Structures are given as C-alpha cells and as structure tokens.
Amino acid sequence: MIQHLLHISHVSKHFGGNVAVSDVSFSVDEKQIFGLIGPNGAGKTTLFNCITGFFPATYGDVIFDNKKINSLRPDEVCHLGMVRTWQRVKPLGSLTVLENVMVGAFSITNSIREAEAIAQENLQSVGLTEYANKSAGSLPIGLKKKLELARVLATHPKMLLLDEICGGLNHTETGSILDIIRSVRQKGATIVFIEHDMKAVTSICDRIVVLNSGEKLAEGTPEEITNNPDVIAAYLGGGHNA
Ligand SMILES: Nc1ncnc2c1ncn2[C@@H]1O[C@H](COP(=O)(O)OP(=O)(O)O)[C@@H](O)[C@H]1O
C-alpha cells in the first residue's frame, strides 16, 4: 500500500519580518522521487532546514513516517530515517573519504568494524572505492558530491533530502548522480530533490512542487509543471508575452 512518508502541512518560516516560507503544504509518497524547484531565494533550503530540524518552522506541521517531528533535532530526525545533504558540500577535509562515510555509518552502529564495512559498501555504490584512502578535501567537486551521497546513504535512510546535489556539475557528472539516485530509489528509499536544472528534474522526478517567494506556486507531474504558464513565467524567467 502506498502511503505518505512525509507530509508538510501549512509550514511557514519567518526570519524577523522576512517570510522565507509561507503556508506550504505537500505530501511525498514512499519511493517517490519528488522535486522541489524555484528561483534563488524561493525558500527551498529553508524548507529543508525546517523539515530536518535545523530550525523549527514558525507555523505548521512536519509529519514524517506518521510522527510529528517539528521540534526534533537533526540527529533525532536522522535516527527516524531522514537525512539531508548540503547545497555547499563540506566534507571533513582532514579525514579520508572512507572516514567521512564512516561518520555517517556511526549514526546506526557503534562498532568501528561495522561502520567501515557499511562505508565501503556505500563508497562502492557511488563509485568511490578507489578514493577510499584519499583525503576528502582533495577531491574535485563532482566526487565530493558523490562522497556526500555516500555519507548520507551510510545512515541507511528511508528518506533523503538532496539540496542541489547536481549544482556546479557538468552534464556527465549530473547524469552519474541521477543514476545513483535512481538506484537508491530502486532499493526502497524516498527522495526529495532540490535542483535548478529543469532537464534533470523533469527526467527523474515523479512529482514536482514549485516555490516562488516562499509560496507554493504549483504542484504536479513533470509534464504539468513544464506546461504551467505561471511556472514558465516565474521559474524559467519566461515572463514575455506571446
Ligand atoms: N538563517 C537565515 N536567516 C535569515 N534569513 C534567511 C536565513 N536562511 C534563509 N534566509 C532567507 O530566506 C529566503 C529564502 O532563502 P533560501 O531558503 O536559501 O532560498 P533557496 O534555497 O530557494 O534559494 C531568502 O530571503 C534568505 O535570505
């Protein structure tokens, strides 16, 4: 039976007088790849921060796996099975690639041996095995993004929230990340995906929500979204009259 894994209900986030997210509601089903798009400053990252406990929503509820998680800390949210990546990847540069992924694995085990095994397995699934003993800081951006994916996968999440995981990557690197995301879903995880590249979003997402100035502008299938005149005007900067 398909059920909502995540339900966002009337979520708002105010920073003083600045309303970064305003009354946003949507639901993500199990095993969906769900896109969250919108122009810079639309409130996408802020919404991720509210969902994953980095700061609480000013109003509204976040329900994950039938539990209200509004006031939980990020580590508590992670233990429930939801983990996020950062728009600006920040691996622990002085640690090796393997050790960075072990940090993720330590959220599900206290055993060093087990953490290493989990880390190796996830390095393999993102194609980084040969870099295991390299310093994480030395990796180029395309591989740092894969390392970020391996680190969150090592927590064995039910849901991954990916904040511009393809940002700054070329076409080939983006394709390779999309392949990993597809295989992660294949294994049973649910993904919420913030991304600017419309081609990438529409090729991989089952459903998309568009934010604009903190508000939900549209929701639908990739086809509905790419044909929505409001979305074309706001997101693609189309704004011109035919
Ligand atoms: N920690 C913060 N303190 C104050 N304002 C913030 C903070 N984080 C984000 N904002 C503001 O919230 C709005 C949405 O930003 P953000 O969520 O980063 O947008 P997006 O990820 O869609 O580009 C912006 O106006 C931004 O300046």
Ligand SMILES: [Mg+2]
């Ligand atoms: Mg952002």
